Amino acid sequence: MTPDALKRYARHLVLKEIGGPGQQALIESKVVIIGAGGLGGPVGLYLAAAGVGQITIIDDDVIEASNLQRQVQFVHTDIGMEKAVVMADTLDDLNPDVKAVGKRERLTSRNARSLISGHDIVIDGTDSFETRFNVNRACLAEQLALVSGALGRFNGQVSIFSSDGNGPCYQCLVPDIPPDAATCEQVGVVGALAGVVGSMMALETIKLITGAGEPLTGRLWIYDGLKADSRTVKLTKDPNCPACSS
DSSP: OOHHHHHHTHHHHTOTTTHHHHHHHHHHOEEEEEOOSTTHHHHHHHHHHHTOSEEEEEOOOBOOGGGGGTOTTOOGGGTTSBHHHHHHHHHHHHOTTOEEEEEOOOOOTTTHHHHHTTOSEEEEOOSOHHHHHHHHHHHHHHTOEEEEEEEEBTEEEEEEEOOSSSSOOHHHHOOSOOTTOOOHHHHOBOHHHHHHHHHHHHHHHHHHHHTOSOOOBTEEEEEETTTTEEEEEEOOOOTTOTTTOO
16 A cells, blocks of 8 residues: 555555455445435545545435435535536545446336446345336346335335345345335435434445444344434345245
8 A cells, every 4th residue: 555545545554354355345335325425425526535445436416405414425515416427526526536427317127237346245225116126126136135224204225136046046035026115205214314314324335345243244223313323233144035036
């Protein structure tokens, strides 16, 4: 590492769980973030600060005033601009060691594999079950670890799906689109919750890359913001899962 890098990552280097080898793994890693919104923002900011070498951001949306209540990667003067491009520029400014690439593109069943291929970890921060299912199937096909997060109102959750066929996938947890599925636009969400859940997703990604601790692989972390309470439950593989059972 350069002298500047040693200074920048000094607080990581003194952690025995990360140290020099872990930091080098971060520098050499490639992650793709699906969704540059309330979850994708804090994930990207913390991963860029941590020195993740390449971060690709996939989002086809533009910035609106209503985003600014929770999407802290944007500012007022960004309204009307492309989310993926603005966020990539922000990450580049945050850490020149990082190569951030913004793609204004909607992930679909047709392009999912090509968008995630070549990365080490996929991070899903979208609020669409259809997109989540497409990401999950693409991760299974590419055998890539999937870090998944969700939030609404005052509640959030995070999990990791290994996509190696040995453990549960996302559709083992959510087999079908819930009939009462609603977005944050419909039910609301407290802005700071996105920071809590997004930061947790970033931490789990860092653990995966560096080998630190016990990542949430095959487990679901559930957070209740109103009670300031959380719990972690074990997930099981569904033998009848529509995505990974065949």
